[in-house]
Amino acid sequence: MSSDNCFHCGEINPKGDTFSVQIKGEDRRMCCPGRQAVAQTIVDSGLTSYYEHRSENAEKVTELIPEQLSQLAHYDLPQIQEDFIKQDAELSEITLTVEGITCAACAWLIEKQLRQLPGLHFINVNTTLHRVVIRWHKDKLKLSHILTEIQKVGYKAYPFQINQQEALYTQQAKAYLRRLGLAGIATMQVMMFAIALYSDFFSGMEEEFIQYFRWVSFILATPVLLYSAQPFYINAWRNIRNKTLGMDIPVSIALLGAYVASAYATIMTTGEVYFEAISMFTFLLLLGRLLELRARRKASETSSNLLRLLPSMATLIEGHGEDETESLVPAKTLTVGQIILVKAGETIPIDGIILSGSSNIEESMLTGEHLPVHKNKQGHVFAGTVNITSPLTIRIEKLAQHSLISDIIHLQNNAQQNKPRIEVITDLVSRYFVGALLIIALCTYIGWSFIDPEQAFWITLSVLVATCPCALSLATPTALTCATANLNKQGILIKQHHVLETVNKINHMVFDKTGTLTQGDFVLLKSTVYSRFSEQHCIDLASQLERVSEHPIALAFNKHQKQQQRLEEVVNIPGQGLQANYQGKVLKLGHAQFCNITDIIDSKELIIYLTYDNKLIATFELGDTLRESAQQISQFCRQKQIQTTLLTGDISAKSEDVANLLNLDNVVKGVTPEGKLTHLQKLQQSQQVLMVGDGINDAPVLAGAHVSVALASGTDIAKNSADVILLGEDLSKINTLYQTAQKTTSIIKQNLAWAIGYNIIIVPLAITGYVPPYIAVIGMSFSSLIVVSNSLRLLK
Incomplete structure (x- = not known):
C-alpha cells in the first residue's frame, strides 16, 4: 500500500497531517484521528495480526463518537473478534481479563452490573485469575456495550490473551514494588523515631525536639498514605459508589483515620501519633497483595505454558x-x-x-x-x-482456534464458570462480614468511649485492621483453580464446576465395555456366509454400511473393503446397528435382536449379523482386548468399596467374560441407549454414580449421570455430554481425579477453618484492647497468605 494511503482503511491521506501508529516496528500513516484511534486500539489489544491476515481494508467510519467509547466499539469488528470469540448458532463467548479485582465483592459487583443487560446469557467472574467468562446473544447485545458497562463500575476489561496477561502481570508487579519500596523505606525511618519515643530515649530532651521528630514522621508517612496506599482508596471508593461492601473499605477507614488523628496530634501538640503503624500497615498490606498476585499467576500459568509450546512458524x-x-x-x-x-x-504447529x-x-x-x-x-x-x-x-x-490445545484451555476456563455451592456461600458470607465488621467497630468505639476515651479510637482501629474477609473469600476459588490446573497437566479435563465437589460422594461406578474397558481396536477374526453372496461381497456391504458410524467396529471392516457398494437411505441406530436400502431391499448389520435373528450364535467374542431382506446372509466374529488400565481402575474401586457395573449394548458372552476378568459386581448387557439411561436413573435414586463411556450410545447416560467421564478417543457427542474428558487411554486417571477431589475438599475445609477460626479468636481480642495496631496488621496480612499458600499445595 502506498504511503499516501491510510494503512487502516486505504483512503488517501490529507497533505500536511501526520496521524500515525507504530505497527510491527514501523510508523504507519493514517488519514484521520478516528483511524488512528482504531489502529492504536488494535495494537494495544495485541491484535496486530489483524493487519497480516485481513483480505481487504477496513471500512471507513463516517461518524465519530467520544474517544473511549470509540475504542471499545472497535471490538465489534468481525475481523478482530475472530481471534478471541467462540461462536455458535446463537451465542458468543469470550474470556476477558479485568484489572482491579481484589475480592468477592468486586466479582459480585461486576456480575450484578452485567446481569441486567438484555441479551446476556451467562457471566462468571473468577477472582483468582482476574478473568470474566461471558456468553451473550450476538443479535441482542454488542461486546462494546459489555465492556462499557464494566468500565462504568470502575474496572478495565479487554479480551484475554496470554502475552497481554503476562504484560499486565509485569505491570502490576512493578507498580506494587514501587509502592512497596516507598512504604518500606518510610516505615524504617519512622520506626526509628517511634522506638526512641516509646522507649523514653528523649525523656531528658526539650519538647520542641520531640515535636520535631513527630513532624519528620508526619512528612515521611504522608507520601505513603497518598501514593503507596492509593489502590485501597480506589477500590473502597468504587465499592461505595456502587453501593456495595468490599474489604478495602475498613482498610481505608483505618488508614485515613489513623493518619488524621496522628496529624491532629502533631499539629495541636497533644495526644499520641501512630505514623509508624500507618506506614507498616500499608507496607504489609502491599506485600500481601504482591504475594497473592504471584500465587494467582502460578495457579493460572498452566494455560499460558500450553500456548507457549506452539511454534510461531511452520x-x-x-x-x-x-x-x-x-x-x-x-x-x-x-x-x-x-x-x-x-x-x-x-513441534507440531496445528x-x-x-x-x-x-x-x-x-x-x-x-x-x-x-x-x-x-x-x-x-x-x-x-x-x-x-x-x-x-x-x-x-x-x-483444524484451525488454530479450534485445535485440541485451544479446547483444553477453553475447558479449563469453563470448569470455573459456575461456582460450586460452597464458594457461593463463602462469597455471600464475606460480603456480609464487611458490614458486620463496620457495625462491630462502631460499637467498639462507642463502648470504649465510656471506658477509656483516649484508647477508643486506637482499639477501634485495631478491630478494623485485624478482621478482614479476604482470607474467607480466597479459601475456595484458589483451591479449585490450583486443583483444576494440576489435573489439566495430567491430561484430565474438567468441564463442569461441580465435578470436584461431587466425585467425593461417588459410591458406584458404571462402565461401558467396548472402547472403554476394552481397547476398541476390533479385529475381524472370522466371516461366515449363509447365502449366494461371496465372503468379500458381504464384507464390502458391511464396510459400506459402517462408513456412517463412529463406532470402533467400523475400523475392523474398513481395513478389508475392496470394492465400494451403492447403498441408499443409510441409517445409524446407536446401540443397535445400521440399515440401508440395497437393490430395493433392506440391508441390516448389527445385533441379533436388531436383525430379527432367533438362532443366536454362542461365542465369547462379539458376533455381528448381516441380513438382506430379513434373511441372514453372513455373520462376523470380532475380537477385542482389555485395556491395561482396566484392572487398575477395578482394583481401585474394590479398595475404596465402590460398587461396579458393566452396562453395555453387547449381548454376547464377551460381556460376562470381561466382568469376570475384572471382578466387576454387576453385568447389564444388551441394553439400548434409553435402557442404559433408565438403569442409571434407578441406581441414582439411592446411590451417587460415576459413568464412564465413549460412544454415541453412551451420550444420554453420560449426560444423566451425577458425574460422567469420556475418553478423548471417544465420539464427539460422548465428549460433549461428559463432565470430564481423559486425554490418552489410561483409565487409572479416574483414581487421580478421585484423590485430587478428596484433597481439594480437605484443603478448602482447612482454608475455611483457618479463616473463620482466625476471626473468631482475633475479634474478641481486638475489641478488648489486647491487639495493638501493628500486631493487627501482621495478623490480617498473613491470614490471607496462609490460605493462598495452603491452596498452592494442590499444584504439586
Whole structure:
C-alpha cells in the first residue's frame, strides 16, 4: 500500500497531517484521528495480526463518537473478534481479563452490573485469575456495550490473551514494588523515631525536639498514605459508589483515620501519633497483595505454558512433484487443507492427519504420559506435541482456534464458570462480614468511649485492621483453580464446576465395555456366509454400511473393503446397528435382536449379523482386548468399596467374560441407549454414580449421570455430554481425579477453618484492647497468605 494511503482503511491521506501508529516496528500513516484511534486500539489489544491476515481494508467510519467509547466499539469488528470469540448458532463467548479485582465483592459487583443487560446469557467472574467468562446473544447485545458497562463500575476489561496477561502481570508487579519500596523505606525511618519515643530515649530532651521528630514522621508517612496506599482508596471508593461492601473499605477507614488523628496530634501538640503503624500497615498490606498476585499467576500459568509450546512458524508445502516448494510461514495463517512438513525434533504447529511418514510423537503436554506414541499414515497429530524421530507430512484438519490445545484451555476456563455451592456461600458470607465488621467497630468505639476515651479510637482501629474477609473469600476459588490446573497437566479435563465437589460422594461406578474397558481396536477374526453372496461381497456391504458410524467396529471392516457398494437411505441406530436400502431391499448389520435373528450364535467374542431382506446372509466374529488400565481402575474401586457395573449394548458372552476378568459386581448387557439411561436413573435414586463411556450410545447416560467421564478417543457427542474428558487411554486417571477431589475438599475445609477460626479468636481480642495496631496488621496480612499458600499445595 502506498504511503499516501491510510494503512487502516486505504483512503488517501490529507497533505500536511501526520496521524500515525507504530505497527510491527514501523510508523504507519493514517488519514484521520478516528483511524488512528482504531489502529492504536488494535495494537494495544495485541491484535496486530489483524493487519497480516485481513483480505481487504477496513471500512471507513463516517461518524465519530467520544474517544473511549470509540475504542471499545472497535471490538465489534468481525475481523478482530475472530481471534478471541467462540461462536455458535446463537451465542458468543469470550474470556476477558479485568484489572482491579481484589475480592468477592468486586466479582459480585461486576456480575450484578452485567446481569441486567438484555441479551446476556451467562457471566462468571473468577477472582483468582482476574478473568470474566461471558456468553451473550450476538443479535441482542454488542461486546462494546459489555465492556462499557464494566468500565462504568470502575474496572478495565479487554479480551484475554496470554502475552497481554503476562504484560499486565509485569505491570502490576512493578507498580506494587514501587509502592512497596516507598512504604518500606518510610516505615524504617519512622520506626526509628517511634522506638526512641516509646522507649523514653528523649525523656531528658526539650519538647520542641520531640515535636520535631513527630513532624519528620508526619512528612515521611504522608507520601505513603497518598501514593503507596492509593489502590485501597480506589477500590473502597468504587465499592461505595456502587453501593456495595468490599474489604478495602475498613482498610481505608483505618488508614485515613489513623493518619488524621496522628496529624491532629502533631499539629495541636497533644495526644499520641501512630505514623509508624500507618506506614507498616500499608507496607504489609502491599506485600500481601504482591504475594497473592504471584500465587494467582502460578495457579493460572498452566494455560499460558500450553500456548507457549506452539511454534510461531511452520514449513508450508505448495505444489506437486517438480513444482513442489517449501516456505516458512506464520503458523497462525495456516488454513484447513494445507500441507506442512514437520521435521524430527520440531513441534507440531496445528492439528492434522499424517499423509506420509511415521514417527514417535511426544504427547506428554496433552496427556501427562511421558512415553512417546508411535503414529503412522492417517494418524491424528495435535498442536504442541513434538515429532521425535522422523519427518512427517501433515494435512491440516483444524484451525488454530479450534485445535485440541485451544479446547483444553477453553475447558479449563469453563470448569470455573459456575461456582460450586460452597464458594457461593463463602462469597455471600464475606460480603456480609464487611458490614458486620463496620457495625462491630462502631460499637467498639462507642463502648470504649465510656471506658477509656483516649484508647477508643486506637482499639477501634485495631478491630478494623485485624478482621478482614479476604482470607474467607480466597479459601475456595484458589483451591479449585490450583486443583483444576494440576489435573489439566495430567491430561484430565474438567468441564463442569461441580465435578470436584461431587466425585467425593461417588459410591458406584458404571462402565461401558467396548472402547472403554476394552481397547476398541476390533479385529475381524472370522466371516461366515449363509447365502449366494461371496465372503468379500458381504464384507464390502458391511464396510459400506459402517462408513456412517463412529463406532470402533467400523475400523475392523474398513481395513478389508475392496470394492465400494451403492447403498441408499443409510441409517445409524446407536446401540443397535445400521440399515440401508440395497437393490430395493433392506440391508441390516448389527445385533441379533436388531436383525430379527432367533438362532443366536454362542461365542465369547462379539458376533455381528448381516441380513438382506430379513434373511441372514453372513455373520462376523470380532475380537477385542482389555485395556491395561482396566484392572487398575477395578482394583481401585474394590479398595475404596465402590460398587461396579458393566452396562453395555453387547449381548454376547464377551460381556460376562470381561466382568469376570475384572471382578466387576454387576453385568447389564444388551441394553439400548434409553435402557442404559433408565438403569442409571434407578441406581441414582439411592446411590451417587460415576459413568464412564465413549460412544454415541453412551451420550444420554453420560449426560444423566451425577458425574460422567469420556475418553478423548471417544465420539464427539460422548465428549460433549461428559463432565470430564481423559486425554490418552489410561483409565487409572479416574483414581487421580478421585484423590485430587478428596484433597481439594480437605484443603478448602482447612482454608475455611483457618479463616473463620482466625476471626473468631482475633475479634474478641481486638475489641478488648489486647491487639495493638501493628500486631493487627501482621495478623490480617498473613491470614490471607496462609490460605493462598495452603491452596498452592494442590499444584504439586
